[in-house]
Amino acid sequence: GAGVSQSPSNKVTEKGKDVELRCDPISGHTALYWYRQSLGQGLEFLIYFQGNSAPDKSGLPSDRFSAERTGGSVSTLTIQRTQQEDSAVYLCASSWRQNTEAFFGQGTRLTVV
Amino acid sequence: KQEVTQIPAALSVPEGENLVLNCSFTDSAIYNLQWFRQDPGKGLTSLLLIQSSQREQTSGRLNASLDKSSGRSTLYIAASQPGDSATYLCAAPEGDNYGQNFVFGPGTRLSVLP
Numbered sequence: 001g002a003g004v005s006q007s008p009s010n011k012v013t014e015k016g017k018d019v020e021l022r023c024d025p026i027s028g029h030t031a032l033y034w035y036r037q038s039l040g041q042g043l044e045f046l047i048y049f050q051g052n053s054a055p056d057k058s059g060l061p062s063d064r065f066s067a068e069r070t071g072g073s074v075s076t077l078t079i080q081r082t083q084q085e086d087s088a089v090y091l092c093a094s095s096w097r098q099n100t101e102a103f104f105g106q107g108t109r110l111t112v113v
Numbered sequence: 114k115q116e117v118t119q120i121p122a123a124l125s126v127p128e129g130e131n132l133v134l135n136c137s138f139t140d141s142a143i144y145n146l147q148w149f150r151q152d153p154g155k156g157l158t159s160l161l162l163i164q165s166s167q168r169e170q171t172s173g174r175l176n177a178s179l180d181k182s183s184g185r186s187t188l189y190i191a192a193s194q195p196g197d198s199a200t201y202l203c204a205a206p207e208g209d210n211y212g213q214n215f216v217f218g219p220g221t222r223l224s225v226l227p
Contacts, residue, residue, distance in 0.1 A: 033214060033215070035217075042217055042218070042219045042220065043202070043204075043217040045207075045214045045215070045216070048214045056214060059214070091156055091157065093157075099144040099145055099206065100162070101147065101159055101162040102147060102159065102204075102215065103159055104149070104156040104157040104158070104159070105156055106155060106156040107156045
């Protein structure tokens with residue numbers, strides 16, 4: 001596609017449920033990043049993929065968070081047993097490779113009630 | 114560990130003014146630095162990527178400079194317009210020279226008044 005696509009754009013879930021957030025990067029981009037932006041806060045790094053590998057998982061806030069990338073393309077961020085503090089906008093970005101211009105999707109707004 | 118700060122936190126200017134946004138970073142061993150804008154409720158739009166070997170990068174009314182030795186970057190906006198109103202974020206890599214992720218500053222919230 002022309003840009004980074006994220007789905008769903010909005011997700012409301014009950015506390016304790018699992019959610020999956022999807023990111024379709026720009027075709028041909030090998031690097032993919034997930035960030036989280038809580039209300040009124042800055043961007044918090046979650047995880048980075050180079051191809052299908054995640055050399056840096058240091059930002060995942062807890063073991064309830066996991067992410068995978070398949071075929072060097074689509075990535076899924078999964079949050080298990082969601083908590084209210086997980087409410088945030090989850091942003092995905094991709095770049096051709098490391099250290100090239102990063103392009104962001106419009107984000108998924110997650111609300112845990 | 115890379116830390117990025119931005120000043121001012123907020124800025125309000127009348128239309129037509131030239132303005133400068135400032136970004137500072139603690140780890141100067143960076144490969145590049147990127148400036149973004151974020152409109153309310155939206156994702157980030159890339160404005161400029163400036164490589165460590167460059168001193169300046171220009172796109173239209175925007176000009177970004179980078180001084181690695183002092184750990185600073187500035188974004189200059191010429192002849193500001195109400196449509197420039199947004200939050201401006203700078204991001205510097207973390208994780209040795211090849212930076213595996215970007216560390217973002219808190220942003221400067223710009224309002225350009227008609």
